[in-house]
Amino acid sequence: MFTFTNVLAAIVTLGFSTATLADTVSTRNGEDTFFAGSQINQAVDTVGDTFMAARSVKVNGATQGDLHVSGLDVSVSADVIEDLYALGGTVIIRGAIAEDLAAAGFSLRTESSSITQGNARLMGNSVTIEGPVMGALSVMGRDVILNAAIKGDARILAQTLSFGPDAVVSGTLTYSLEEKMSVPDRVAATDRVIFERVSGGRVWEEWQEVSKDMPALPTFMSIMFGFAISLLFFLVLGALMLGFMPKRLSKMRRSIAQAPGQTLLLGVIGLSMLFGMVPIVGLTIVGLPFVPIVLLAIVVIWTLGYALGAYSVAMRLWLGLGGAVEPSSVARLLVLAAAIIFVALLNFIPFVGWVANYTLVLLGIGAMTRAVFQSMLGNPGVALDVDMKPIED
Structure with a gap:
């Protein structure tokens, strides 16, 4: 399970937690590659896992292992052969992900070019999903917009939920809101839509369900x-x-x-x-x-x-x-x-x-x-x- 421990280790290793570096610093340990700095605009071509931490991170290229990114402003255009983990204030995902995606941010967006072959687990205040997901989708957010094709099941916990013209859920759509809404048939057939009303007691249960593999906030x-x-x-x-x-x-x-x-x-x-x-x-x-x-x-x-x-x-x-x-x-x-x-x-x-x-x-x-x-x-x-x-x- 991913808990961002490795990203924190990268920050400590590179001294980023103690001061803002003027230039990007990189180092390797085995097949792992670490980047840290104030602002990172990096094209990667790494064999193993890649870790990046900065105030502003823009990454493109490709990595053969997992990609771990954290910062206030995160933009990922790199193609990831394995899993992608992103954490930041503003997070935009543009690259293709061969396995799973786990991302959290105040404002989180996956663009249409971002195709996730595995499962996607997203959390944020404002979450917009435009990138197709071949596996299951789990979302927890205040305002959620779904405008992409989801091949597997989708579970969404939100205060407001809306669907774009490209929204299609091939599996079961389970959504949790304060009030029941009308889900268009083009998104999911009625027999594949499940509504679960959000109540004070249910919020924590939904949180645990959605965030099983998400980076947990400290208690x-x-x-x-x-x-x-x-x-x-x-x-x-x-x-x-x-x-x-x-x-x-x-x-x-x-x-x-x-x-x-x-x-x-x-x-x-x-x-x-x-x-x-x-x-x-x-x-x-x-x-x-x-x-x-x-x-x-x-x-x-x-x-x-x-x-x-x-x-x-x-x-x-x-x-x-x-x-x-x-x-x-x-x-x-x-x-x-x-x-x-x-x-x-x-x-x-x-x-x-x-x-x-x-x-x-x-x-x-x-x-x-x-x-x-x-x-x-x-x-x-x-x-x-x-x-x-x-x-x-």
């Missing part, structure tokens, strides 16, 4: 479980840092408090250097195998910078509120946990949450960049005059 408990795992990860990370490098951690924390503006600028410089290593390593040709390692390093440093920034800001607030100058390790971990929870709640505020998280990352990476520069240049110590007395500013 509240799964979201809370994921947050708990993330919080536990940062607490373990904080405990390791406090245990193995307490003095260095304290020094970096104080550097943020003493010069936040300078540290923020150093964070921009450090992050720019990290991302600049990707094309530089790739251009050496011999360094191409190391590009995934560089991307993984970006993810690791981004995570460490986020934890360090959150911890430093939280400790500054702790001291400002009259907390102990040298609290215990347990108190430090509790301060870090409170910071992670507070920043996570900020994510529910549009734009503000993103800015807060990104600022913490820059502060943390800036402190690490300062430490690296100081270790490379050495500590000049106190400047003395010829009489071995400190020089006054």
Whole structure:
């Protein structure tokens, strides 16, 4: 069953979850091919499965395996020899699919050139089906328009349903609405049409029926479980840092408090250097195998910078509120946990949450960049005059 886990793995592998890449980055693992970037306009000719993730994705060509695509704006014109999985805000399918199609989006459309030889499972706010389906069709949406030939059965759950001139269902048409509608005979004969009225109790049953093989939306408990795992990860990370490098951690924390503006600028410089290593390593040709390692390093440093920034800001607030100058390790971990929870709640505020998280990352990476520069240049110590007395500013 497909759950988009592989797409998420591709995003993490390529570092797309941590920053917007200016150019398309691609890598291979076995017969799998991964693409990530800000905007992807790619002609593919791949042997195995293909994974693509970006803000805007336009893909054409052909792939011999499965095609997995996710983004805000998704357009698939590629022919897929196996299954196609697409997830996005706006999704348009134009290519032919030799096996099954599973797609979800706020606005979802399959065009007449998109012929699905297997089953099609579609979900969205607005769903328009113009591409013929040789197998069964399952649709869940607010407004559904069917204007294509369906060789197998069709099951549709919608608030509004309409049929275009090319709509034909050769199998059984089962539709679920609040009120029964008149289905034209040209779409399906009366004895092959089943109406199931939508009620509060039936909605969830229909959801499970339609979305068996669709990417599932996370439940509240799964979201809370994921947050708990993330919080536990940062607490373990904080405990390791406090245990193995307490003095260095304290020094970096104080550097943020003493010069936040300078540290923020150093964070921009450090992050720019990290991302600049990707094309530089790739251009050496011999360094191409190391590009995934560089991307993984970006993810690791981004995570460490986020934890360090959150911890430093939280400790500054702790001291400002009259907390102990040298609290215990347990108190430090509790301060870090409170910071992670507070920043996570900020994510529910549009734009503000993103800015807060990104600022913490820059502060943390800036402190690490300062430490690296100081270790490379050495500590000049106190400047003395010829009489071995400190020089006054």
